[in-house]
Amino acid sequence: MNDVSVLVGGKAGDGINSAGAMIAQLLSHMGYHIYLYFDYPSLIRGGHNFAVIRGAGTSIGTCREKVDFILALNQETVQRHRDQMNPGAAIIFNADLVKSEGQGVPVTSILHEEQAPGIMGNSALIGGFAKSAGIPWETVEAVFRSHIPKGIDLNLKVARRVYDQLATIRPIERGSSPGLPLLSGNEAIGLGLAMGGLEAYVSYPMTPSSSLLHFLAEEKENLGIIVVHPENEISVVLMALGFAYAGKRSAVGTSGGGFCLMTEGLSLAGMAELPLVFVVSQRTGPSTGLPTYTGQSELQFVLYAGQGEYPRFVVAPGDAGEALYWSAVAMNIAWKFQIPAFILPDKTLSEGTYSVNSDAIPPVNREDPVIADQGSRYKRYAETPAGISPLSFPGAKEAVVKVNSYAHDESGYTTEEADMVDRMTRKRLRKWEGLIAGMEQYPQVNSSGPYGSPTALLCWGSTKGVCHEVASQLGLRMIQPVVLSPFPMTALNAALDGVKTVICVEENATAQLAALAGLHGITIHKKVLRYDGRPFTYESLLARVQEALL
Secondary structure (H helix, E strand, O other), rough: EEEEEEEEEEEEOHHHHHHHHHHHHHHHHHHEEEEEEEEEEOOOEEEEEEEEEEEEOOOOOOOOOOOEEEEEEOOHHHHHHHEEEEEEEEEEEEOOOOOOOOEEEOOOHHHHHHOOHHHHHHHHHHHHHHHHHOOHHHHHHHHHHHOOOOOHHHHHHHHHHHHHHHHOOOOOOOEEEEEEEEEEHHHHHHHHHOOOOOEEEEEEOOOOOOOHHHHHHHHHHHHOOEOOOOOOOOHHHHHHHHHHOOOOEEEEEHHHHHHHHHHHHHHHHHOOOOEEEEEOOOOOOOOOOOOOOOOOOOOOHHHOOOOOOOEEEEEEOHHHHHHHHHHHHHOOOOOHHEEEEEEEOOOHHHHHHHOHHHOOOOOOOOOOOOOOHHHOHHHHHHHHOOOOEEOOOOOOOOOOOOOOOOEEOOOOOOOOHHHHHHHHHHHHHHHHHHHHHHHHHHHOEEEEEOOOOOOEOOOOOOHHHHHHHHHHHHOOEEEOEEEEEEEOOOHHHHHOOOOOOEEEEEOOOOOOOHOOOOOOOOOOOEEOOOOOOOOOHHHHHHHHHHHHHH
16 A cells, blocks of 8 residues: 555534644655545634544645544544545544444553553554554654653553554555655744745734744744734734834734734735735635635735835745745845745645655745945935945934835935826836846746647646645646746646647636636636535546546
């Protein structure tokens, strides 16, 4: 078995996310590439939570609909997911709460006998899973000791009790992966921002961006950054712009609803030429929508948000490795061109966990902007051929650093003179030329599959993984533009060379990438869309694409 799927389920508060992460680590240590998807309702306690952990012999970014193991902490898990079992699948369940075929574990009595807290019921089922899958105890112990911060001996004791009780009924083979690090998309974004020189992160919690705030807050001392949680999203963007004015590389994180409140601040960044990175993690809308489910409905919003005209950089990574790389690039781009830069993940990517081969990620070094040396003659918006003015910051000797949301002259003073307004507008827009030219050094478009195929799946963001698998199965080309502004026409046309039929795959109702491509003269022949908050699985997309090919 070189492709294995495990589902662990229970109610909110049962530690399903932690259990899923531990199973992912076990499979990783067994030599598998990992993808983990976490499904939960918008409830603090109660409701049905489950995680699907998939291990495969190659890099993956999607789940399969059928699973090989179910770990059930409650009866609802068995009832909801029984039909998802592959032939011969194993069920390991809490025998105190669940009635089912399979291998039952007397969790309550074991925890009572070991004087262990209820949350350690996860460790009991994980020990049972490991034995059922034939994972050596040495591997289990190594994973527990590496990833459980406290109470390790008691957790191991509970897990070993169950490991010794159960039988190996569905052994998995050891894979050939070297045991790559596992990162969630949000963790990768945080590390990428830090790699690009992040100095201040400002955010108000909003799913699915919240875990990025939590991660950076936990790691702020190790990363040497400031993390601030203000009272609302308006305060977030204004505080971050204040950091940028003072010379601190800053980023903000939110979702679509929070970004609505930031759009006036976005326009301020455009007019004042203040560099800022926005992480806008998408979920199902409009309004509150489905707070804990996924979607790709913010592309057009991010491309055109805010009044007025000014350059912006937009990138939509497809997995955690791309999120790590492109987040660092986004920070550099924002500061090189003094523009807003957007990182556009979704819930699937932000909260999903991936194996990341750091050796395959190109290095990104911090690129510092040109710093002015003009003293009292400093002009914050000095005209240059590229439209990029040398920077100075408060505290520089004799320099007056004046930024302005009004139309202004080179020194930052308000003006309503037509000639100066015209000059400053053209100055800002000249950055587009340099941005377009500068992006040619980056891998703006990814593609895979046979070059000679006349049919291609066109996708963006987290649908990369599932589209790659489906395209590979059907002998199609898969094409994924990662940079979406400026739109990578040259690279995309090269990837589409020889393609006669383009099928656009998106997780929104209006085919927003298809519309964007159409504006640039690219014909989309068919569209495969999903907009119920759930990501495409391999099987669901395979069926939809086969239907589109008829």
